[in-house]
Amino acid sequence: MMKGVAPMHAPIRLKSSRGTLKRIAQSWQLYVLILPAIVYIFLFNYEPMYGVQIAFRDFRINRGITGSPWAGLKHFARFVQYPDFWNIMRNTAVISLYSFATFPISILFALFLNELTSERYKKTVQMITYMPHFISMVVICEMIDIFFGRSDGFVNNILELLGHERVAFLESGRYFASVYVWSDVWQEMGWGAIIYIAALANVSPELIEAARIDGANRVQIIWHVNIPTILPTVIIMLILRCGGILAVGFEKTYLLQNPLNLDTSQVIATYTYKIGLLNAEYSYSAAVGLFNTIINVGFLLAVNAIAKRVSEVSIW
Template identity: 45%
Template structure:
């Protein structure tokens, strides 16, 4: 009879653990095979349209020629990344992206406040009407939202300026005065996203145990104290996860919004990586350089997500993993 010899005396134990783990994964798959099959189209879609195209990041390290293809293009290493940091417009674009992202983070609590207010409504009919009104802008394209902005704030036909003129004052150059640029884009983002962003918080609030509110009432807590001491702590994990995910897209701003709002008077504020990539990548055909910019943004987002998640776990909160 052949005897199996192990150089490491712990090897049989390790192999048993690996075998047990594999069998556990297989059992879990068989137990929930229906759920896995239901999720299969989404998984395949994610792999095909998210992971497979990542092969294209190779062109950031090449002098890519569409006619030669990836395999036939010249390899240039980190040249495009070096050119990016040497670009005189780089720090201006980086500053604009950070400022706009910071403004979007500042309005982060607004959907939370809206969800808390909606949760306190007792009339279901009124609640549904309000929800419909605040959710509706999310389904509008940025073309419509920017068109409405021009309709309201144009110096010639804008309804706001018409009202200002009716009060005896001259029209204000909302669209061509750079001092109004940030308030306009923040207002647009707030109007479009606040209702939709509150849905997740509404779902989190719905999962709060009613017994906690009953206990708070027995202790003499009013509505505000119930919200502060029961509702808010219950949705803190959701808030942290969404905040971490938002930080991951710090340098990602809305291309459609800024491109449509951009004009010669505010280019020094509205020029961000998305608009810059469009101009040099699509119009200028600098595919490798624009891909390098995309990788830089992704790396910054990854570092912020990992760092914020680490801090959240260190403080005793549950992060995204």
């Protein structure tokens, strides 16, 4: 490089920076629009990360986070050595994998809706299936009790009228996972199908018409045209779903939980609530929660890497 000549990349960087600022200035309304979401994510997702360190400390409220002594991996070791550790992990895994197995239902439902020719009927079905998503979880659990309660539940009343014995759906751990998962399918099936319905809107009408001219029936069009079109969306949603593989919902589990089904309903989320808020063991509960998060992140990274290698579709 000649002496006294400035590096060639400096003006390029300056120009690039100025171009970025110019684009932001031109579209400032859009940035203002997303500002509340950015502030929300920062306050409730990033800022609390500072408190993760209490999982490695013997946290005392009067000393604060930085004033509490370090404990290393003591709380993690305590959880792994807890007598019910494997039972809690098994319960969490069973419900999570059971829920994961229902992943294709929303896809099938979206494909079904896409085949409906009557727009009025299609919109009616969509509205009916979307509604449960907006019902409070407390109301959902009360509805489950009304239908499946042993003493006066609707299903048990029908079984008794048919000459069968009443079944302890909510009082027995045998049925807890099934009640949890299928009620969740009913509540979220329609809402979960929205993104696939949107993806199906991108299917080329010319491609479908060409398939029909070639003699393809509806099933063949779905298999060879519709599904390949939405496959990247399905893979992305599958990866994100794997990121919460052990994230069993606390609210429904806690509301359906009782002493009779505790052996199968005690999951990581409810155990964390018990030791953290009820027993005030903040460091221990933080360690349990972080343990769960690490497993979920591990699944997310692994599935994302596999998806990227197999299909070249990934979230990064």
